[in-house]
Amino acid sequence: xxxxxxxxxxWILHFDTGSCNGCDIEIWSxxxxxxxxxxxxxxxxxxxxxxxxxxxxxPVTKKCATRLKTLYDMMPDPKLVxxxxxxxxxxxxxxxxxxxxxxxxxxxxxxVYVPGCACRPEVLIDGVVMALQKWNEKRTMxxxxx
Amino acid sequence: xxxxISIFLWALIPLIVGVMxxxxxxxxxxxxxxxGPSVLQSIRDLLKLLGKKGSMVNRSQVxxxxxxxxxxxIAAFILIIGSDILxxxxxxxxxxxxxxxxxxxxxxxxxxxxxxRELVQIMATExxxxxxxxxxxxxxxxxxxxxxxxxxxxxxxxxxxAMVPTLLIRLExxxxxxxxxxxxxxxxxxxxxxxxxxGISKLAHWYELVVMFGIFLLFFSxxxxxxxxxxxxxxxxxxxxxxxxxxxxxxxxxxxxxxxFSLTYCLGAVMLNLVIxxxxxxxxx
Ligand code: SF4
Numbered sequence: 001x002x003x004x005x006x007x008x009x010x011w012i013l014h015f016d017t018g019s020c021n022g023c024d025i026e027i028w029s030x031x032x033x034x035x036x037x038x039x040x041x042x043x044x045x046x047x048x049x050x051x052x053x054x055x056x057x058x059p060v061t062k063k064c065a066t067r068l069k070t071l072y073d074m075m076p077d078p079k080l081v082x083x084x085x086x087x088x089x090x091x092x093x094x095x096x097x098x099x100x101x102x103x104x105x106x107x108x109x110x111x112v113y114v115p116g117c118a119c120r121p122e123v124l125i126d127g128v129v130m131a132l133q134k135w136n137e138k139r140t141m142x143x144x145x146x
Numbered sequence: 147x148x149x150x151i152s153i154f155l156w157a158l159i160p161l162i163v164g165v166m167x168x169x170x171x172x173x174x175x176x177x178x179x180x181x182g183p184s185v186l187q188s189i190r191d192l193l194k195l196l197g198k199k200g201s202m203v204n205r206s207q208v209x210x211x212x213x214x215x216x217x218x219x220i221a222a223f224i225l226i227i228g229s230d231i232l233x234x235x236x237x238x239x240x241x242x243x244x245x246x247x248x249x250x251x252x253x254x255x256x257x258x259x260x261x262x263r264e265l266v267q268i269m270a271t272e273x274x275x276x277x278x279x280x281x282x283x284x285x286x287x288x289x290x291x292x293x294x295x296x297x298x299x300x301x302x303x304x305x306x307x308a309m310v311p312t313l314l315i316r317l318e319x320x321x322x323x324x325x326x327x328x329x330x331x332x333x334x335x336x337x338x339x340x341x342x343x344x345g346i347s348k349l350a351h352w353y354e355l356v357v358m359f360g361i362f363l364l365f366f367s368x369x370x371x372x373x374x375x376x377x378x379x380x381x382x383x384x385x386x387x388x389x390x391x392x393x394x395x396x397x398x399x400x401x402x403x404x405x406x407f408s409l410t411y412c413l414g415a416v417m418l419n420l421v422i423x424x425x426x427x428x429x430x431x
Binding site for chain 2: 008009011033036038039040041045046047049050052074076077078
């Protein structure tokens with residue numbers, strides 16, 4: 001169970017790098033009364049500087065790659081990245097297309113891969129919780145670096 | 147003894163405001179058919195932000211944010227120890243202005259847009275609250291909050307009503323969530339702040355809310371201390387419910403509509419109240 005303040009208040013940034021919108025709809029459904037992620041303290045923030053967790057959907061198109069990298073760089077440490085859906089995890093059917101780099105991990109480091117086409121909201125919540133468990137590791141690494 | 151209690155209360159402000167905002171979030175969630183977060187969620191958010199290092203755009207922005215916190219905290223302290231309301235209000239106004247300067251000291255256009263809107267909000271709230279404070283002074287012959295007459299709500303009912311939109315504007319709630327409009331300009335003045343600095347700016351905002359709500363609650367002062375606390379808590383909870391209801395049932399106004407609304411209806415209501423009070427005091431009625 002999450003106990004620390006940062007694990008109890010993860011703020012989310014969602015970025016679509018070229019998805020078919022299937023996974024995006026599932027992410028938005030997390031905000032509805034049925035899944036209501038605010039009960040875990042999660043809020044959707046439209047601002048990378050306020051966010052703790054980056055949810056990425058879709059294969060990374062070449063145009064989006066630099067934007068994704070910029071957003072990632074703008075997020076303050078410690079930060080977590082969750083690749084949502086098969087496309088974001090591996091590039092899935094779009095691997096090798098002329099305009100696609102591949103999965104999210106071809107551009108930025110990914111902490112958790114959430115499978116599914118589209119990924120189910122329940123699995124997404126699981127993915128974020130799993131990412132939160134990685135938080136402590138990241139913090140320790142940062143302290144060592146400092 | 148009273149001073150010690152006041153200092154204690156002042157130190158507890160982040161906790162009290164955090165719980166109030168948490169309550170607001172729960173009520174909002176229930177109105178939308180959701181379960182909502184814990185009542186301590188806003189405090190957890192604040193602690194998380196204060197523990198995060200974040201990035202800094204430039205030094206002056208950070209300095210202005212800390213200055214805003216200092217001014218707001220001093221203003222809240224002055225109000226709580228029962229001293230001059232007018233000083234507390236003016237210091238808090240200066241604190242709000244520091245946030246505007248902080249937002250203008252970076253190059254992000256969203257931050258500038260937010261700063262301009264924040265200025266319009268200040269233009270909409272300050273005259274109303276100023277006149278409310280002056281009318282409190284007129285009604286009880288003093289600006290020292292511990293010398294104010296009890297139950298001012300009975301002599302100045304319209305001023306109390308006129309303060310509700312001001313509270314909505316200061317709480318950044320719909321229909322007046324203009325500066326931080328999240329779906330339009332992301333988070334306006336806060337856009338370039340992150341980590342600890344964002345936490346400090348939130349804390350400054352919380353102290354600002356204390357000054358506004360403090361002035362509002364002065365209308366409900368009672369002579370009996372226990373009755374005083376009970377009445378104030380009831381009023382506060384009612385206001386939180388009312389504000390959540392208004393927030394969930396209205397759409398965002400444009401900034402000029404907000405300005406027109408508060409400078410005509412709200413200012414007009416306080417003036418009307420003052421005129422009536424003047425006539426009653428002069429023995430016309
Ligand atoms: S994983 Fe499926 S639903 Fe999600 S973006 Fe790819 S194709 Fe669309």
